[in-house]
Amino acid sequence: MSPAQEQAARTLLETASLRRTRPRLLVLQSLLQASYPVTQEQIAEQLGDKSPNKVTIYRTLEALCTAGVVHKAFLQDRTWHFEPAHNCSEHQCHPHFTCIACGQTTCLMDMQVPAVKSTHNGYTIHRQRMQLEGLCPNCSC
Amino acid sequence: MSPAQEQAARTLLETASLRRTRPRLLVLQSLLQASYPVTQEQIAEQLGDKSPNKVTIYRTLEALCTAGVVHKAFLQDRTWHFEPAHNCSEHQCHPHFTCIACGQTTCLMDMQVPAVKSTHNGYTIHRQRMQLEGLCPNCSC
DNA sequence: AGTCTATTCGCAACTTAGTTGCAAATAAAA
DNA sequence: TTTTATTTGCAACTAAGTTGCGAATAGACT
Ligand SMILES: [Mn+2]
Ligand SMILES: [Mn+2]
Ligand SMILES: [Zn+2]
Ligand SMILES: [Zn+2]
Numbered sequence: 001m002s003p004a005q006e007q008a009a010r011t012l013l014e015t016a017s018l019r020r021t022r023p024r025l026l027v028l029q030s031l032l033q034a035s036y037p038v039t040q041e042q043i044a045e046q047l048g049d050k051s052p053n054k055v056t057i058y059r060t061l062e063a064l065c066t067a068g069v070v071h072k073a074f075l076q077d078r079t080w081h082f083e084p085a086h087n088c089s090e091h092q093c094h095p096h097f098t099c100i101a102c103g104q105t106t107c108l109m110d111m112q113v114p115a116v117k118s119t120h121n122g123y124t125i126h127r128q129r130m131q132l133e134g135l136c137p138n139c140s141c
Numbered sequence: 142m143s144p145a146q147e148q149a150a151r152t153l154l155e156t157a158s159l160r161r162t163r164p165r166l167l168v169l170q171s172l173l174q175a176s177y178p179v180t181q182e183q184i185a186e187q188l189g190d191k192s193p194n195k196v197t198i199y200r201t202l203e204a205l206c207t208a209g210v211v212h213k214a215f216l217q218d219r220t221w222h223f224e225p226a227h228n229c230s231e232h233q234c235h236p237h238f239t240c241i242a243c244g245q246t247t248c249l250m251d252m253q254v255p256a257v258k259s260t261h262n263g264y265t266i267h268r269q270r271m272q273l274e275g276l277c278p279n280c281s282c
Numbered sequence: 283a284g285t286c287t288a289t290t291c292g293c294a295a296c297t298t299a300g301t302t303g304c305a306a307a308t309a310a311a312a
Numbered sequence: 313t314t315t316t317a318t319t320t321g322c323a324a325c326t327a328a329g330t331t332g333c334g335a336a337t338a339g340a341c342t
Contacts, residue, residue, distance in 0.1 A: 019309055021319065040299080053321045058300065060319095075216045078328075079299060097264055110262070121251070122278030123238055129272040137263030160338055162290065181328080194292045199329065201290095219299070220328065 005032045012084075016067035023052035027060045028069075036105055037073035037081035037096070074131055076105065083107070095130035101139035108132070146173045153225075157208035164193035168201045169210075177246055178214035178222035178237070215272055217246065224248070236271035242280035249273070 009028035013020050030043045040058055044051040051057070061082050064070035071085045074096050088094065098105045150169035154161050171184045181199055185192040192198070202223050205211035212226045215237050229235065239246045 019318070021309070023320070054299095055301080055322080056320055075219070077299095078216065078219045097266070100267065106264075108264075122281060123247075123249075123273075124276040124281045125238070125273050126241070126275040127273070129274075131270040131272065132264075132266050132268070133270075134267040135265040140263060140265045160289070162338070164291070195328095196293080196330080197291055218328095 002033075005029050008032055012064075012069050016064065016069050018063055018067065023056045024060050024063075026050060026052060027057055028064070031070060031082060031084050034083070036107055037083040039079050039081055041079075073107075074105075074129065081105065093127070093129055095132055097132040097134065097136070099136035099139050100133055101135055104136055104138075106136065143174075146170050149173055153205075153210050157205065157210050159204055159208065164197045165201050165204075167191060167193060168198055169205070172211060172223060172225050175224070177248055178224040180220050180222055182220075214248075215246075215270065222246065234268070234270060236273055238273040238275065238277070240277035240280050241274055242276055245277055245279075247277065 006025070006029060009025050009032060010020060012028055013024055018024060026047055027043055030046050031038065034042075034046075038046075040054060040061065043057055044054065052060070061070060061080075065072060065082075069085055070082050071088060071093060073081045073083045073093065075081075076098065095108045095111050096105055097108050147166070147170060150166050150173060151161060153169055154165055159165060167188055168184055171187050172179065175183075175187075179187075181195060181202065184198055185195060193201070202211060202221075206213060206223075210226055211223050212229060212234060214222045214224045214234070216222075217239065236249045236252050237246055238249050
C-alpha cells in the first residue's frame, strides 16, 4: 500500500466524519488498491494477518456506504461486491461486466450508457445500475 | 387460476421438453398469474396447501430457467426473483424498478432502454440487466 | 389396464453470506 | 491523564439456497 493511498484513506474517513480507526483505514486502503469491486472475503484475504474481524469489515463497509464514500457495486452469487464511489456520479454508476466463462468482473468505465430520465410515469429514479453478462476478451477467443 | 393459464403452463412445459408434473404446473401457473417477479417463498405462499416442497420449487425454477422459459429477473436482499421470460428479448430484459420506501418492485415494460452494442472493446455481451432504484408513484407523494 | 424404468419429488441435513447481542478495547474530547 | 461514547471481536444466530438419498410417479411399452 502506497503512502498516497494511506493518505487518501485518511482523507476519505475525515470527509465521512468517521473515526480514524485501524480497521477502517485497512479496509479503505484495500478497496482503493483494488481494480475491481471486491467482497468482504477478498478484503480479508488481501489484508492477511492484519485483517480485522469479518463483522468489523461488514460494519465498516456499511458505514462507508451510508457516508457515500463506497458503493455496493453489484450482488453476485448472493454476495455483495464493493468499490470506492469516486468514479460514479450521484445517479449513475458505470456498467459492470461479468464473464460467464471465467467469472471475472470488470468495471466498464469507458462505456457510454445513456442515463434514463430522472422521472418516468410518476417514478422518481435515484440510482441506475447496469449489469452485463457475456464473454470477456480472454474467453471470447 | 384461469383455465387459459393452466393451458399456457402445459404448453410451456411441452416447449421446454419437461415432464408434465403437478409441481411444475403449479409453479408455472403461479409465475404466470403474478404481475411482478416473485421469490420461491412468494410462490409457496401463493399456492398455499397445494404448494410443492421448497426444494422442488427451486429445482423447477432452475429447470425452467435452463429451458429459457423463465428468467432470474434480479437478486434483491440476497433473494432471487423470477418471472416468465415471454416479455424479454434474447439479449435485453426490461428494466426493473425498486422503491426504496415501500420495497415494491415493478417491471418497467414501457421504458425504452437503448441496448448496448453486442461487442465493446473485445467484450461479447450476451445479456443486459438494468436495475433502477428510487420512489414509486405512491411514495413520491 | 398393467408393468417397467428413468425422472422427479420430499425430507432432513447442510452450506454460507451476512446479522445480532454483548463485553472488552479505544479514539478523541475534556 | 481521565473520561465516555464509539467501535471492535467473539460466539451464536438467521435464512436463502443446495445436496444426498430413498420413495413416488410420468410416460413409454406391452
Ligand atoms: Mn466498478
Ligand atoms: Mn419484469
Ligand atoms: Zn472470461
Ligand atoms: Zn413505493
